[in-house]
Amino acid sequence: MKISGAKIVVETLIEQGCDTVFGYPGGQVINLFDELYINRNRINHILTAHEQGASHAADGYARATGKVGVCIATSGPGATNLVTGIATAFLDSVPMVAITGNVPCSLIGKDSFQEVDIVGVTMPVTKHNFIVKDIRELADTLRTAFKIAKSGRPGPVLVDVPKDVQTAVWDFEPKTEPVRPYPLNFASDSKLRLAAEMIKKAERPYIYFGGGIIMGKASQELLALAEKIDAPLGCSLMGLSALPTNHPRFLGMNGMHGHYASSVAQDESDLVICLGARFSDRATGDKKRFNKNFKIIHIDIDSAELDKNITSNLAIQGDIKDALFRLIPMLTETKRPEWDKRIEELREEEKRRIESAAAIAFEKRCDNCTHPCDKSGLASENHLSPYQIVDIISKNTSEDDIIVTDVGQHQMWVAQRYPFMKPRTFLTSGGLGTMGYGMGAAIGASSASRKRTVLFTGDGSFGMNLNELATAVSQNIPLVIVIMNNGVLGMVRQWQTLFFDKHYSNTTLNRKTDFVKLAEAFGAKGVRVFNSEELEKATAEAFACNSVYLIDCAVDCNEFVLPMLPPGGSIEDIITEIK
C-alpha cells in the first residue's frame, strides 16, 4: 500500500503502541497534523501551550507508564523549544521519541524560514537522532528510534522529518507488534560470585539504589537482598518510589539534601552496594573524600556509568533484576544486630536534628523579619511549614496518585517527606534540574492514566511554564497544583544565605501575581491558604473537584532545605541547622 510520509509517521506510531502524543502544529508538520486529524480516533494528540510543555508531557507520560513518550513539533523554534524537555529526559534516562518537521530537503542549509539543524543541536542530549531524507527509510527509522529509546538504559531519540519526506509517497507494511528492545546484557556469574564474597566479608553493608531499580522493575529483588543480608537501604532522588517509604529498612534519599541517617549510615558502612545509580555529584559531594571509609560494588545496565564518577572495587554490567535474582541465592542469611543498633541511633539523631531545625525556622519566621519578602504583600500573619504542606496533602492522597514536582526547595522537601508507596508515582527532574518541568510532566502523566496527579511547585518554577494551565484545563485532568509560595527563589537564596553573605541577588521576586485569579483566568479553581486548617479544607475541596485546582500556600522565605551537604563537601560538613 502506497501512502504519504505523514501517514507513515502516524501509522508507525500506532503500530508501536502509541496511544497519546503531545505536540504543537506548525508549517513544517502541517501534513503530519492532517494525518493526526484523520486518525484522531486511533491516536490522541494533546495540544500544549508551548513545545517545552509537550516534551515534558511526553516525559511525564513515559515516567508514569513506562512506555515511550512521544512529542511532535514543527521546525526551527518548535524544535528548539523541545530541547530542554529532551535534555531533561536524557539526564533521567526516560524513553522518548521526539518528532520534528523540517524544511524540505532542497531548502536545508540555506537558512530557510524556521530552519534549524535540530539533529546537530540535540546530538549531545539524545541517545541517538536521525534526519530522514529518503521516504523509503522513514518507517524503519521510526521503529529504530523506538527500539533505541527503550533499550538498555532508556533515553530520548529525535527523528527529524523534512516536509518533502512527509508529502512523498511510499509503500508501508504495518508490523504486527511493536519493536522489541535490543537484548539485555546480563551480569557475569564470576563477577556476581565476587560480589557475594565481598558482601559476606562486609560487617556494615549499605545498599544505595537509583532509578535503575524502577526501570528494571527490581523492587522485589532489592528488598529480598536487603532482608537476606540485613542491610539498610538508601537511594538517590531518582530511586524514590521504588520502595514503600515506610519500609523499616529504608533510610531515604542520601546526598546533598538527603536524610541525615541515610547519608551518615552510608559513610559509616564498610561496603556500599550501588544498584542502578550513577554517583552524581549531588549524591556524593567531594568525590575524593566520598568513599574513603567503604568499598563499593556497582551494578548498572550502562557500562559507561561504571567507574565514571566514582571508581568502584567491583563493577558489574548487567540487567539489575536478573543480577539481583542470581546474586541472592549466592548469599547466606546474615543478622547484624550491632549495625542495626547503630542505624536506630542514627534515626533517633535525625529526628532530634529535624526538630531542632524546625524550632529555629519557627523563630525566624517572616512575621518577625525585615526581609524584602515582607514587602511583596504575600507574607501574612500565618505561614505553613513545607513539611506541614506535604503531610496534609499526603494524608489525602492514595498510593496510586502521581506526585510531580518542579525544581528547587519544594522539590527537596517533597523528596524528603512524601510517603511514596509505588514505583512510577514520583516524577521529578533529577539530573537536569529543570525548573518548569512540573506542569508538562503532570499533564503527560495524568492524561495517560487519568490518575489523580498532584504537582508540588514553587512560585519560581510555576512561573516558568504556568501557560500549561491552559492545557490542563482543556484536558480537564484531575490535577491539584500545590504552590509553596515563599516569594523568593528559595534554593538559590539558601545558597546566598550560606555562601554569599546574604547577598540576595535577584532571588527576591517582589511579584504581585495573584495565583488564585490566575487559576480562575485559565478556567481552573484556586485558593490561597495560610494555615493548616485552610489547607485541609482546600485539599478536601481540590480532591473532590476532579479537575484542575490550584492551592497557593504561604511559606516563609526563611525555611531552608536541611540537612545540606555543601557542594563539593563531604559528610563532615553536613549542615543540619541554620541559625
Place this chain on the structure above:
Amino acid sequence: MHNNQFVIGVIVSNVSGVLSRVSGMFTRRGFNIDCLTVGETESSEFSRITVVFHGDDDIKHRIIKQLEKLHDVKEVEVLEPRETVIRELLLIKVRNTPSTRQDIMTAVEIFRSKIVDYSTTALVCELTGETSKIDAFVELMKPYGIMEMCRTGMVAIERGDTCLKTEK
C-alpha cells in the same frame, strides 16, 4: 608514539553526521584528541576512524565505553603499538633555491621521501612513516624554509590476520 598515548580503531556506520557524533562526544566529555582520521573501509557500509589521544588507563576505559554507547559505532579497539602498523602522510612545500636544492634532495633520498612537485622556487615532498620519522623530517626541513605543510594524522592497522571488523 608518546608515553600515555593511545590509538583506537573505531568502525562506524558510513552515514552522514557520524564524524560529528564521535568528535562531539570527545569535546562534550572533556577528552582531548591528539589526532583523528576517518576514511572508507573495504565495505561501503562502514567507515573507519583512527583516534589518538593521551591520558591514563581510566580515561582510556571511559573513552572506549562512551564510544561503544554511540549507536553508529560498531567496533572499538585499542591498538597496541607493538602489534600495529601506524603510518602518517606528510606533504611539505619547501623553498627551492640553488644553494639548498642539493641538501634537500639528499634528505629526501635518505628519508625515502619523494618529490612530487617541482618548480624553480618551491619543492613539494611526500613522506609516509611513523610520527617520529615525520617529525624528524619536518625538523630537518626547517632551515630551508617551510612554506606550508599538511599531515594526515595517524592511521593504524593491526599486524597479522586479526581484524577490527564487524561481523556482517
